Amino acid sequence: MVGGGVIQQILRRKLHSQSVATPVRSWFSSKKAHVDTGSSGVRAFALLGAGVTGLLSFSTVASADEAEHGLACPDYPWPHDGILSSYDHASIRRGHQVYQQVCASCHSMSLISYRDLVGVAYTEEEAKAMAAEIEVVDGPNDEGEMFTRPGKLSDRLPQPYANESAARFANGGAYPPDLSLITKARHNGQNYVFALLTGYRDPPAGISIREGLHYNPYFPGGAIAMPKMLNDEAVEYEDGVPATEAQMGKDVVSFLSWAAEPEMEERKLMGFKWIFLLSLALLQAAYYRRLKWSVLKSRKLVLDVVN
């Protein structure tokens, strides 16, 4: 028991050099020093001391891999947050433009078809015209040969590389992930992607990143293969909105959120409607149950008292 107190003291002194005030731990150690009566009480406090020293050592280890987890990204107020909020469809349209001009050279979005964009970001004619700009391999024809044709609405968005190996070879071993589901595939995806894209900064003192990688505090480990892609005025928006880095980040994340969850608006409407109706049904069911049970709940039992 005394040993536990000594360990507490040593750890406290070590941690003081790394972190600021830790009043809780000193309270623990002072409490232990006072208690001395009763062997069961002593054993309980010894166990408590062992547990706390375990926790303390865990915390010193945890602070060492801060960079491993990446800087926690803040929560931004997305226009489509909220139980009845729809996507900003103008933002989705701009975001698709950013994707096409900035990201599509390395990142595929192989789960999205041109027809998915109709009614969401483009009219049918616009989407057809966009699809017709790409060449798609189709076939075999009657002669058994594969041929290329202009794209149709039913075709998927084009892939920059034939396969993952080609992608890795062209990017120094790093694979630019497919972006169709990226905001669902990363923890706190929407905020993470926005923070990542707009968060390229100089590394902290003492950290050097090797040639070919770039520092990004939000990326787990800190060294990301992708360079900073969003720079002011990199894209000229069709609707004349000034294309600042933050604007492009917001638009591209809106587009990626839609790509990962195209059903979101319908889901929210359905959810609101059914939760409302089921709440009414719950009230009705509660009333009906109490009505039926009232017979039993209001009965009186008489015990015959024998004098």
Add this chain to the structure above:
Amino acid sequence: MADDEVVDPKKYLEESCNPKCVKPLLEYQACVKRIQGDDSGQKHCTGQYFDYWQCIDKCVSFSWIMAFALHIFFFFLQFDTEMNLDFGIFRLHPSYLQN
């Protein structure tokens, strides 16, 4: 164009949040000074760097939430933004889209 120089709102907010995060910034600068002479390559200031940027990020997102809240407030005064709410009973939509 009205303004020739486009000001990135995020950078602007980060700069305006600097005064709120002076303490972690000073801690970071103190760390930089401490490890200046070190040649072993083992010392770094990631912890203080993260604390400083976390403070800035929290302040920036808060400013944005405040700006967004004000925007919503003024939206309901004037019906003039990009938001599109439609649950069949009534429809709020931007005045410049005629559909």
